[in-house]
Amino acid sequence: MDDLMIIGNCPICGSPVVKTCKAYRCIKAVGQEPTCQFTLYPIVCNRKLSDAEASSLLGGETLLLDGMATNEGKCFTSTVRMDDTGKLIVDAKVSICPKCGGTIYAGAKAFSCGNHSGENACPFVVWRTYGGYSLTLKDVKEICENGVTANELTMYHEDGKPYSKRLALTPEKDKVVRI
Numbered sequence: 001m002d003d004l005m006i007i008g009n010c011p012i013c014g015s016p017v018v019k020t021c022k023a024y025r026c027i028k029a030v031g032q033e034p035t036c037q038f039t040l041y042p043i044v045c046n047r048k049l050s051d052a053e054a055s056s057l058l059g060g061e062t063l064l065l066d067g068m069a070t071n072e073g074k075c076f077t078s079t080v081r082m083d084d085t086g087k088l089i090v091d092a093k094v095s096i097c098p099k100c101g102g103t104i105y106a107g108a109k110a111f112s113c114g115n116h117s118g119e120n121a122c123p124f125v126v127w128r129t130y131g132g133y134s135l136t137l138k139d140v141k142e143i144c145e146n147g148v149t150a151n152e153l154t155m156y157h158e159d160g161k162p163y164s165k166r167l168a169l170t171p172e173k174d175k176v177v178r179i
C-alpha cells in the first residue's frame with residue numbers, strides 16, 4: 001500500500017490532512033467512524049487549488065490568487081486565507097491607501113485604491129511587477145504602511161542584468177519609485 005499524501009494539519013483537530021479523490025480531508029474525517037468533519041475542497045471561486053496552495057492555506061498563509069471567477073464567468077483576483085474553523089475567506093482588501101486613506105484592493109495587474117471614481121478619484125496604484133519582480137502581499141503592505149519595502153528586491157534590466165532596489169513611496173505619497 002502506498003503512503004497517504006499529507007499536505008498539512010487540520011485547523012480543527014490538528015491531525016494530518018490528506019489528499020483524497022475529491023478533496024483534502026482530515027485523517028479523522030475519513031473511514032468508518034469519523035470524529036472530525038474537516039474537508040477542504042480544492043476549488044475556490046471556480047479555480048483549482050494546487051497541492052502547494054492548499055498546503056500553504058493550511059499553514060496559515062494568505063495567498064494572492066489570480067484566475068478566480070464568479071459563476072457568471074467574470075474573472076477576478078483576490079487574497080484567500082483560512083480562518084480558525086477551516087473556512088476559506090476570499091477578500092480583495094490588501095492595505096490602506098497612503099495617499100487618501102481608502103482601501104487598496106488586489107487586481108490582476110495592480111493593487112489599486114478603491115476611490116477610483118468621482119470628483120476626488122484617487123490615482124494611487126502599486127503595480128504587480130516592477131522590473132520583472134512580482135510583489136508579494138507583504139511588499140505591498142510595507143510600501144503602503146511603512147513607505148518602503150523592508151528588503152531590496154531583485155529586478156532585471158532589459159539586457160537581463162539583475163539589480164537590487166527597494167520600492168518606496170515618493171514624499172508626496174502619490175507613486176511608487178525604486179530607491
Ligand SMILES: [Zn+2]
Pocket residue numbers: 010011012013014015026027028029036037038
Ligand atoms: Zn480534524
Ligand SMILES: [Zn+2]
Pocket residue numbers: 097098099100101102113114115122123124
Ligand atoms: Zn487612494
